[in-house]
Amino acid sequence: MTTLHIDNSHHIREHLRERASATIKRRQFVSRLMIALCWVAIGLAALPLGDVIINLFSHGWSSVSSWAFYSQLPAQPTLVTPDAVGGVSNAIAGSAVILGYALLGALPIGIGIGVYTAESDSRFAATLRLVVATMVGAPSILMGLFAFGLVVVQLGMGFCIMAGSFAIGTMMLPVLAASTEIAVRNVPATLREAGLALGAKKSTTSLRIVLPAAITGIVSGAILAISRAIGETAPVLLVIGGSQAFTWKAGDFGEALPFMIYQDASSSYPAQRAQAWGIALFIVIVVFFLSLTARIWANSKQKERR
């Protein structure tokens, strides 16, 4: 730093002004450039996502809008009949059945864990919380390996719908537990204290006051878990075996929508690839519908309470 002298203060002021205007110009330029790059980033992000959506509709709409897609069993196209791909009714039913069994097991346990970890301060609860947080990030294919090791081999059930349900259920458990815990914790403590102050038992307070207040969060979490599970391919790929028939028995070979996408996408028949797009579009529509309903419902509930 130079010290100021009365004599040449004029020059220094002039010099500083020049320097300042130069830096301001540079800073403004850098700022404009980087802000422009942020706009570029948003464009770069929108490009692939938009392309996915456009392709889903342009390739998949003809399947999704035809009745045969929902009512017929799949068919194997031949060179003579390259367009005979049938429908995916068995895969829709299979996905629903797998998800149904999975929810049957995962919903009560998942919500139970969530309520327990939210209400308890014990060391076991703290450990569970950590396990839940860790398991949420576990790759889904590991659940497929787990279901294979336990259900297919150890329990001797072979490739079956039950193993798929088990894999999907195990995958949903930590998601349900985490969202339930947050929902229960978000219930104001005063509400719970009011219940207890009125002489209600802990269990009554929990069941009749806290859970109803937390239900929006719990249901939203469940819907999130379901919409994630519908498209989950890797775990079912390993254990359900694949089937061309219509079945809901837990011990049978099963079929699922994402599994069928996986098989169809690498087919050499254009009609089968179109079917893969169709199933993909169907899943995306279902997932969007589920998450939008959950969102709108949660919003309306919240307004109601205010």
Place this chain on the structure above:
Amino acid sequence: MSLNTSTVSSPSPVTNVEGRKRPSTSSRGAYEYVLLTASALFALIAAYFVGTVIWRAVPAFREQGFGFFSNAMWNSSFDPTVPSQFGSLSMIIGTLITSGIAILIAVIVGTGTALAITFLLPSRLRTIAATLIELLAAVPSVVYGVWGLIILTPWFQYTVGPWLAGIPGFDWLFGTTAGGQCYLLAGLVLGAMILPSYVAIGREVINSVSKELIEASLSLGATQWQTLWKTVIPTARIGLFGAGTLALGRAIGETVAMSMVLGSALSTNYQLLKPGATLAGWIATQWGEAQGSNQVPALFALGVILMVVSLSMSLISNRLVARQRRAATL
């Protein structure tokens, strides 16, 4: 077990009431046992999950030893006199390359997008963009796989690939022949796939940076970008790091999309236009033909690597976020 009254400091009225009536032993009724059972069941499942994956992999680890990590061969031998060779080196490197490209894209483009959504878009568009991003985060990965395989693979094979392979001086990076299914494409698809979830969390984190801080920075004469770069991002860095770790975890564990756009090739040639394999993708592609052979334990062993990496990553990120939260509340 006690009620969680952490929000209430000092002896709360709840405990007073309880203390007077002493119902704590009798109130530990059926309801709490149900909760405890569910939790114990989950703990059991989690333990059994880790145990099963490791236990099924033991034969492979015992047979291959350290070679499982240093070997890039994968030969299942049915002749008992010839030992099978299972090595994961190629898959480990393949996973590193694809998720490395993906996380680079997600963090750079994603942070820019999150900043742009929060600070640059008009407020009406902001909510729409945020909702859209969250919906897109729910698109299943197999959909991106279909997109990558059917739309992008031919494009890469005939347009992008030849162009990249023709750039002089970059043979070491891209190679000289163009391929459809390749590391670069897999990394790009993976990047597009994890981008929405990164932006969804990153946007929330950036949105939570206090207005006062931003206004203080602007009032000191900082430009818009200086405020974003030197105030907003440093304040939100732990949250962004958490979002990045989560996205990276998703990238490492991604299975079907990778087997669709990366192919299933094992080689020690890791040029970006070559097909390859990732840990998770290899399990999926080999699963069918592995049944009934000694490949199954080896595939489980790949699962063990995947499990150790992903679980320790989420443990670390949980720790960091918890520490940051504790520091913030003090």
